[in-house]
Amino acid sequence: MRPTTAWQAMVQSPLSFLTSSWPWRSLGYLAGGVVAGAVVTALLAVGLAAGLVFAVAVVGVAILAGVVLGSTEVAALERARLRLVDLDPVPDPHRRPETPGAKAWITSRLKEQVTWRELTFTLISAAALWWLDLLVLLFSFGLPAVLIASIDGETWLWTVFSACVLLASPYTVTSWAGARAALTRTFLAPRDQELGEELREVRASQARLLDSFDAERVRIERDLHDGAQQRLVSLGMTLGMLRLDTPPDSPQSGLLAEAEAQLAIAQQELRALIRGLNPPVLADHGLVAAIEDYAGRFPVPVTVDLVLPARLARKLETTMYYLINEAMTNIAKHSGATSATVHGRYHSDLLILEITDDGHGGVDAEAGTGVTGLADRVTALDGRMRVSSPVGGPTLLHVEVPCRFA
Structure with missing residues (x-):
């Protein structure tokens, strides 16, 4: 089975994992986390500080609301970055606002539970996750580089230690990348109740469609019974009156007989159609x-x-x-x-x-x-x-x- 996550790739085939793209993808995931985390932390610190300073004014509330809404963009970035180490996409759990416009979008986002969950993830990421990304990278690559650059020939044990750390770095980096991805998915993937609400809407829509189809079927049956079928009956009566005025041995009599036969077939097919639409x-x-x-x-x-x-x-x-x-x-x-x-x-x-x-x-x-x-x-x-x-x-x-x- 083809692995869909870095963890699966590492567990399924530990040796061939080293020659795959998964270690590099994990490295890119953590390096991107460091860069994104540093930027987000700086912006978050500025936003929170400005919001608290101007809290007594309306502008402070607007800044804090901007911080909350900005967390949704951070979450969108994290969902996209997650594809580096987890090929299973994470759908956007946000619902489309009922009406267009910025006001409706802001109101909708602030009312959604997922927005506050994304804010929690953003705070956790700023406070801990990207720092851990940085620590893992420094331990895996920075520490061996410093030790190798500073040791002399008499401290060969540090050389061996540095070599071991470097050899294990694909597994170290991938292990933390997998753990970080699992935590990210836990926070940012749609919850059961959110999916359940969407499924309830879909099922309600399907039920409405069935009801409308049933109503339309009844209407068509009624129109055929009261309209087309009655006209065919009237046509049959007209043909019958024509037959009374037509000599039995005339050419018109044969044509009338054929018309009556075709009319009988049409009436039979129409009755079968009506019976199928709404069987009594x-x-x-x-x-x-x-x-x-x-x-x-x-x-x-x-x-x-x-x-x-x-x-x-x-x-x-x-x-x-x-x-x-x-x-x-x-x-x-x-x-x-x-x-x-x-x-x-x-x-x-x-x-x-x-x-x-x-x-x-x-x-x-x-x-x-x-x-x-x-x-x-x-x-x-x-x-x-x-x-x-x-x-x-x-x-x-x-x-x-x-x-x-x-």
Whole structure:
């Protein structure tokens, strides 16, 4: 496994580590820490001193606020520098202000907990971290250089000691660089609650999208039923009246018969479309009856073994219906299966669903196929989905969705 941190590189292969770029990256990380730390310490000292001197005036408060906000830039620099010894990027935990403008940005930053955590890290870095960086570098390189320059031939033990320190310097430097990086990541990486808030927003957005899709589907079904279907019925009546006035043996009679046949096909397809958009059996009898009805009309033989203790909530029921519908459509289009099974049970507040087919398999859940749409539906319900589809089949789609009955 390719190492992603300096620590991993040193532990996995201590000898080849010496010929890799990791010791040099660690050296650059600590040297940059010394330079950045010295500059930040100087600016921080000036800012704090000026803020305290002018604390009685408004300008002092503004200076202290600037120190706090400046810590966010220090944190951004440290996140960027961290890539030298830790290849896993640290995302910016700050949220985008709700409104544009400097005032909104300042207000948003001062209210965020992460800003004060970054200020704490900046103070720790100024008070200790860059000094430790400097001490490690001085011990690893400065001390041996001074000893070698000052010793004479009679103090050969110091020469050996200096050589040992220099030989160990890659490990010394990398060890502290790894520890410093771990501390930096602890302070500056997004916390669980910050990520959790973003995830809650994403899930809420997905739920709103599902609701809007359901509402739009109902609207389309109503428009088709009250609009296009009624016009087709009216057209059928008009053709029927024309047939009454047309001689049976005339050329127009044949054309009317063909038009009526095409109209009957269009009406049949429109009814199937309307039934698929908002199936009455789902609204009247629930998910089990709706799936059994759909399976009865499916081109591939489907065994339905779906047992639920009661009706599901409307939103969950509708979403699960279209999830099963889409999964079965994928089977008919892509799998080459001769049979399929829909198995579902309720257990420990989970609706567990398994859809299997005996097709040729080879479904790649990461390739952006129809499985992606199924995963999006499951994620919006706070559920999880797994796909097992070896080449040659069979294919198993396993879905678990939180579900509670009153």
